[in-house]
Amino acid sequence: MYRYDEFDAQIVRERAAQFRGQVERRLSGDITEDQFKPLRLMNGVYLQLHAYMLRIAIPYGTLRGEQMRKFAHIARKYDKGYGHWTTRQNIQFNWVALKDIPDVLDELAEVEMHAIQTSGNCIRNTTSDQFAGATAEEIEDPRPWCEIIRQWSTFHPEFSFLPRKFKIAVTAAENDRAAIRVHDIGLHMRRNDAGETGFEVIVGGGQGRTPHVGVTIKPFVAKDQLLDYLEAVMRVYNRFGRRDNKYKARIKILVSETGAEEFTRLVDEEFEAQRDAEKIVLPQAEVDRITQYFAPPAFEDLPDTSDVLEAAKAKDDAFARWVRVNVRPHKQAGYGIVTISCKPIGAPPGDVTDTQMDVTADLAERYSLDEIRITHEQNMVLPHVKLDDLFDLYQELDSAGLATANYELISDIICCPGLDYCNLANARSIPVAQDLQNTFADLERQDDIGELKIKISGCINACGHHHVGHIGILGVDRKGEEFYQITFGGRADEKAAIGQIAGPGLRAEDVPSALERVIETYREVRSSKDERFIDALERVGHDPFKEALYAAG
Amino acid sequence: MPLVKNGEVTANPHGEVLTLEPFLEIAAADPKDAVIVRLMPDDCPLQLEPFIEQLEVVEISFPRYADGRGYSQAQLLRRRLGYKGEIRAVGDVLRDQLLFMLRSGFDAFELGREDAAQAFAAASREYSHFYQPAADGESGVFARRHS
Amino acid sequence: MTSVRPKLKADIPKVITAWDVATGATVYQTADRNWSENIADAEVVVGEAADAALEAAQGDELRILDPYVMEVTADGEVTGRETLRETIRATGPTTHTEFHKAARGVVDA
Numbered sequence: 001m002y003r004y005d006e007f008d009a010q011i012v013r014e015r016a017a018q019f020r021g022q023v024e025r026r027l028s029g030d031i032t033e034d035q036f037k038p039l040r041l042m043n044g045v046y047l048q049l050h051a052y053m054l055r056i057a058i059p060y061g062t063l064r065g066e067q068m069r070k071f072a073h074i075a076r077k078y079d080k081g082y083g084h085w086t087t088r089q090n091i092q093f094n095w096v097a098l099k100d101i102p103d104v105l106d107e108l109a110e111v112e113m114h115a116i117q118t119s120g121n122c123i124r125n126t127t128s129d130q131f132a133g134a135t136a137e138e139i140e141d142p143r144p145w146c147e148i149i150r151q152w153s154t155f156h157p158e159f160s161f162l163p164r165k166f167k168i169a170v171t172a173a174e175n176d177r178a179a180i181r182v183h184d185i186g187l188h189m190r191r192n193d194a195g196e197t198g199f200e201v202i203v204g205g206g207q208g209r210t211p212h213v214g215v216t217i218k219p220f221v222a223k224d225q226l227l228d229y230l231e232a233v234m235r236v237y238n239r240f241g242r243r244d245n246k247y248k249a250r251i252k253i254l255v256s257e258t259g260a261e262e263f264t265r266l267v268d269e270e271f272e273a274q275r276d277a278e279k280i281v282l283p284q285a286e287v288d289r290i291t292q293y294f295a296p297p298a299f300e301d302l303p304d305t306s307d308v309l310e311a312a313k314a315k316d317d318a319f320a321r322w323v324r325v326n327v328r329p330h331k332q333a334g335y336g337i338v339t340i341s342c343k344p345i346g347a348p349p350g351d352v353t354d355t356q357m358d359v360t361a362d363l364a365e366r367y368s369l370d371e372i373r374i375t376h377e378q379n380m381v382l383p384h385v386k387l388d389d390l391f392d393l394y395q396e397l398d399s400a401g402l403a404t405a406n407y408e409l410i411s412d413i414i415c416c417p418g419l420d421y422c423n424l425a426n427a428r429s430i431p432v433a434q435d436l437q438n439t440f441a442d443l444e445r446q447d448d449i450g451e452l453k454i455k456i457s458g459c460i461n462a463c464g465h466h467h468v469g470h471i472g473i474l475g476v477d478r479k480g481e482e483f484y485q486i487t488f489g490g491r492a493d494e495k496a497a498i499g500q501i502a503g504p505g506l507r508a509e510d511v512p513s514a515l516e517r518v519i520e521t522y523r524e525v526r527s528s529k530d531e532r533f534i535d536a537l538e539r540v541g542h543d544p545f546k547e548a549l550y551a552a553g
Numbered sequence: 554m555p556l557v558k559n560g561e562v563t564a565n566p567h568g569e570v571l572t573l574e575p576f577l578e579i580a581a582a583d584p585k586d587a588v589i590v591r592l593m594p595d596d597c598p599l600q601l602e603p604f605i606e607q608l609e610v611v612e613i614s615f616p617r618y619a620d621g622r623g624y625s626q627a628q629l630l631r632r633r634l635g636y637k638g639e640i641r642a643v644g645d646v647l648r649d650q651l652l653f654m655l656r657s658g659f660d661a662f663e664l665g666r667e668d669a670a671q672a673f674a675a676a677s678r679e680y681s682h683f684y685q686p687a688a689d690g691e692s693g694v695f696a697r698r699h700s
Numbered sequence: 701m702t703s704v705r706p707k708l709k710a711d712i713p714k715v716i717t718a719w720d721v722a723t724g725a726t727v728y729q730t731a732d733r734n735w736s737e738n739i740a741d742a743e744v745v746v747g748e749a750a751d752a753a754l755e756a757a758q759g760d761e762l763r764i765l766d767p768y769v770m771e772v773t774a775d776g777e778v779t780g781r782e783t784l785r786e787t788i789r790a791t792g793p794t795t796h797t798e799f800h801k802a803a804r805g806v807v808d809a
Contacts, residue, residue, distance in 0.1 A: 005698070007682045007694045007697070007698065008694075010681055010682060011680065011681075011682055011684075011694075014679060014680050014681065017679075018679045018680075022649070026721070027721065027722060027762075029761070029762050032761060033721075033761055033765045033766070035647060035649075038618070038619065038649075039649055047719055047724065047765065047766065048724075049726070049785070049788060049789050049793075050724075050725075050726055050788075050789065050792065050793070050799075051719075051723070051724035051725060051726075052719075052724035080796075080798075080799055095724075095799070096724075097722060097723040097724060098721065098722055098723070098724060099722045099723070121619065121621075151684040151685075151694065151695070152684060152685050152695075154684050155652075155653075155680070155683065155684070156685060157624060157628075157652075157653045157654075157655075157656035157657045157683075157685075157687045157688075157689075158621075158624045158625055158628050158653075158657055158687070159621070159624075160621065160624075160653055161618070161619055161620065161621025161624065161650075161653075162621060163621075235625050235628075238621060238622060238624070238625050239622055239625050243594075243620055243622075273633065274633075275632065275633060277632050277635075278628075278632045278633065280685060280686060280693070280695070281686055281692060281693060281695060281696040282695050282696075283695065283696060283699045285698075285699045286695045286696075286698055286699055289698065289699075348795050348796070419784065419785060419788060420788060420793035420794055420795050420796075421793055428784075428794065428795075430793075430795040431794060431795060434795070479781065480780070480781040480782065480783060480784070482784070
């Protein structure tokens with residue numbers, strides 16, 4: 001994992017001091033709310049329904065035990081004893097007082113963390129594959145480049161007042177777990193014919209009220225040109241992105257209105273015009289320095305299989321199920337990647353208590369070489385667990401309420417905070433998720449249904465990623481009443497697609513039974529248990545599922 | 554409105570400053586008068602290239618502080634065109650933007666507040682290091698770590 | 701970004717609501733132009749009195765932010781198109797009832 005040097009540490013300390021001054025100026029009346037608002041937004045401080053909300057960056061979703069323990073402490077001391085994982089691998093605290101936030105930032109700086117650029121019209125936290133550095137699927141660990149992008153984009157003098165927010169995601173695995181095609185810029189690490197690794201550059205994806213799947217504008221950008229190429233994209237966007245209408249200000253609108261070809265031409269022209277004096281100086285020694293922090297940890301030499309694991313699975317069915325559902329293959333023999341579900345049946349998706357955070361910190365230190373990941377699907381991951389240790393780990397997770405065996409199953413729902421917390425929401429989303437979880441609580445049944453991604457947003461801004469849910473649910477307000485619009489066929493992976501609206505919205509109480517009928521239809525039409533919902537939907541078309549959705553008598 | 558230059562409040566002598574189009578017309582007719590111009594956010598600064606040696610002041614206008622096009626204009630002037638004269642930020646210029654402006658190549662600021670010089674001084678010292686190279690000549694932390 | 705609230709006709713009874721600057725708590729304007737976390741303490745205003753109350757709130761930036769008018773009955777009960785939103789603001793999230801204002805003794809259960 002990356003560790004701060006004196007430069008990083010000082011920048012973060014100075015940021016905390018700067019924000020302390022800004023908060024003091026606001027509280028003393030030296031600046032107005034209008035002047036303060038962009039400043040607090042650049043520090044992740046939003047105003048929500050009940051309180052301020054503080055969003056803290058977890059760069060590319062990677063953290064260590066000490067940092068998780070700090071979150072637990074912040075939850076206890078400054079919040080109401082819990083935090084919420086966001087759909088961009090960050091954490092939000094829902095009840096923090098403004099007067100306390102400078103202290104929170106100081107505490108975060110102690111463990112090399114911050115809230116810089118977690119909101120505002122700037123380049124946000126760079127996200128990545130939660131299995132990076134652990135999966136055999138990737139061509140190399142993308143996180144050194146995420147860290148390089150983090151540093152390059154931090155307080156970027158030219159790109160801090162963009163037309164709108166800007167999100168970058170990076171993956172190096174064919175199986176895209178980072179939703180890069182629905183980001184402003186998606187970077188997919190590729191190998192060229194010469195065997196060098198570089199980046200496929202995908203631009204103009206996004207969700208919100210006009211969802212778009214991004215388009216590839218450059219199949220391969222060499223590593224040593226990446227930042228200069230990103231600068232070219234950003235400058236074209238900063239200069240030509242729309243500023244007359246905030247709903248048309250994202251880069252996806254510029255790309256679609258300009259046309260992908262013309263947009264690419266503009267970027268290439270800008271890139272070619274860069275003089276030497278404009279290039280980002282990124283010495284190879286610096287790339288090497290950062291990369292070295294992500295060198296594989298000290299894995300033990302272990303056999304492929306574990307007798308301890310097999311014996312435990314044979315004895316304990318629930319454990320065997322959890323291993324089957326929540327543990328994925330590791331690139332290192334004898335290890336596994338463990339997803340810790342933060343979607344226990346009936347609880348708000350993505351919420352974790354201070355105690356659970358403390359437990360996870362301890363377990364990461366003991367069983368996962370002190371590494372934790374946060375996923376955009378609002379779960380946690382212990383990336384490097386010995387197969388021999390899985391049973392011990394499972395038992396401890398289970399006693400902390402963290403061993404739900406539902407990774408990628410129907411109850412592993414992405415869900416935004418909705419009208420229970422959010423100032424922008426039109427309808428609640430958490431209760432809908434809870435009702436669905438309760439309806440499909442039976443793990444046997446979930447297992448039979450197989451991979452199915454339900455994603456719920458409480459308004460068209462789509463923080464709950466409903467556009468890319470296999471089944472998407474969008475809450476809308478109709479004359480003061482909550483209704484829920486269902487979409488089918490969205491996906492956020494390497495075959496990214498925007499879901500299609502099935503028809504009129506449903507009342508909250510009708511959503512679970514309607515989806516039960518949809519699931520029944522899926523079980524009837526699937527060619528075998530191995531055909532996933534999304535594959536069956538693609539094969540037979542949406543009609544039978546729409547019919548089922550509205551089949552209530 | 555106070556003008557801060559080199560950290561000090563100085564007289565702000567400008568009268569009517571021409572915007573880009575009339576400037577280009579006059580400059581084409583009589584280049585020796587082409588010494589000061591005001592860019593609006595959607596102007597392309599590269600159009601100033603023929604006059605870059607003789608220009609003394611380029612005003613970059615911020616009708617709203619949130620409109621960040623002026624930062625790209627300044628960077629292009631300094632780094633692409635090698636412009637050496639004054640770049641003056643005018644309009645909705647806030648204390649907490651000054652550092653971004655300084656780094657983007659601005660060196661004069663119309664600041665609508667009594668304590669303009671103190672505000673400028675405080676804002677410009679808030680950070681000791683910056684990651685990326687920019688138009689202020691700072692090489693950036695990436696390079697400094699290895700120098 | 702602050703969400704835009706619906707416009708309310710002059711003759712509709714209203715309460716001025718906002719957030720406390722230092723803590724972010726939802727607050728309601730009282731008859732003496734102070735602020736209470738308890739909506740039951742709020743002053744119900746109509747017509748020009750409501751305009752004046754909102755104007756006073758807008759000038760109270762040292763204590764509160766983003767004030768706006770919300771619809772209530774003549775008795776001060778939350779009503780109208782935004783009943784759900786304003787009930788949630790006044791009482792707490794429907795999903796974490798342990799965080800309700802009532803649980804903290806700020807309002808009656």
